[in-house]
Amino acid sequence: MPSLKDIKRKVGAVQKTKQITRAMNMVAASKFKSAQMKMDNFRPYAGKFMDVLNSLALRVESMSHPLLAVRDPRRIRVICMTSDRGLCGGFNTNLIKATERFMKEKTADGKEVALVTVGRKGRDYFRKKANIIAQKADVFGKFDMTLAVSIADEVIPAFIKEEYDELYLIYNQFVNVSVQKPTVVRLFPLPSIGQETADVDPERFLDYTYEPSEEALMQRLLPMYVHVLVYRALLETSAGENGARMAAMDNATSNCEDLIRSLTLKMNKARQAAITAELMDIVGGTEALAKSG
Numbered sequence: 001m002p003s004l005k006d007i008k009r010k011v012g013a014v015q016k017t018k019q020i021t022r023a024m025n026m027v028a029a030s031k032f033k034s035a036q037m038k039m040d041n042f043r044p045y046a047g048k049f050m051d052v053l054n055s056l057a058l059r060v061e062s063m064s065h066p067l068l069a070v071r072d073p074r075r076i077r078v079i080c081m082t083s084d085r086g087l088c089g090g091f092n093t094n095l096i097k098a099t100e101r102f103m104k105e106k107t108a109d110g111k112e113v114a115l116v117t118v119g120r121k122g123r124d125y126f127r128k129k130a131n132i133i134a135q136k137a138d139v140f141g142k143f144d145m146t147l148a149v150s151i152a153d154e155v156i157p158a159f160i161k162e163e164y165d166e167l168y169l170i171y172n173q174f175v176n177v178s179v180q181k182p183t184v185v186r187l188f189p190l191p192s193i194g195q196e197t198a199d200v201d202p203e204r205f206l207d208y209t210y211e212p213s214e215e216a217l218m219q220r221l222l223p224m225y226v227h228v229l230v231y232r233a234l235l236e237t238s239a240g241e242n243g244a245r246m247a248a249m250d251n252a253t254s255n256c257e258d259l260i261r262s263l264t265l266k267m268n269k270a271r272q273a274a275i276t277a278e279l280m281d282i283v284g285g286t287e288a289l290a291k292s293g
Helices: 004-059 091-108 120-126 145-160 214-292
Strands: 075-081 112-118 132-136 166-174 180-188
Touching: 004 214, 075 091, 075 120, 075 145, 075 214, 091 112, 091 120, 091 166, 091 180, 091 214, 112 120, 112 145, 120 132, 132 145, 145 180, 145 214, 166 214, 180 214
Parallel strands: 075 112, 075 166, 112 132
Antiparallel strands: 166 180
């Protein structure tokens, strides 16, 4: 049985760990509120952007753009978007497993798969396990749309030059604080813009006058559409990471409290056993003196 001193030392260590996990929970909660606010503020912009794009698509009779080009998907690139830091439960583990599963399926079909990693955890894991052609790490501390633009600008020219045929984005879709769902989205070739409103009467849309022409605007807006998709994934990854860290640190704090209660009970038992032993020694000594007298 551990000594009373050892148990006290363990209780002190667990109490310090509890202070750390509680502080990390509070920091994660603050960052989560900020990330959630950014995500909520971006949704109206993304929705309006899609409305304008779909409205334009219904007015353009024939639209051709390199990002819409459909080719035989022999070469595939995958963007894996993980966090930079750990201590967030299964947030990164689940995403990495989904990425590995997706890549194995494509490789089994005879496809050539290359990887682009966003986030340090994904980069560190796949460094010796996959063909990483581009990487961005330590980016989630503070970011804005420029990060999404830089990521898109690394993959758009290569697709236009036909260096690969399809691009997929794998990220954790934010559902709630405790649930983040690994999601696979095809970025290139872009889906046919306007499909969501293909069965809607174009007369329902307001008759705007576009300058320059609708075709010229579509050529300009399609790359921006990619920026919007990537930025949305970045925001959801940031919110999901901090939400997962909040839940993980809350569970860790609860586990520390349970362990402290258990160790305190053991400590009380050990103290009682020590007191009982001392009393037995005193009683035994008194009886021995009485017999000798």
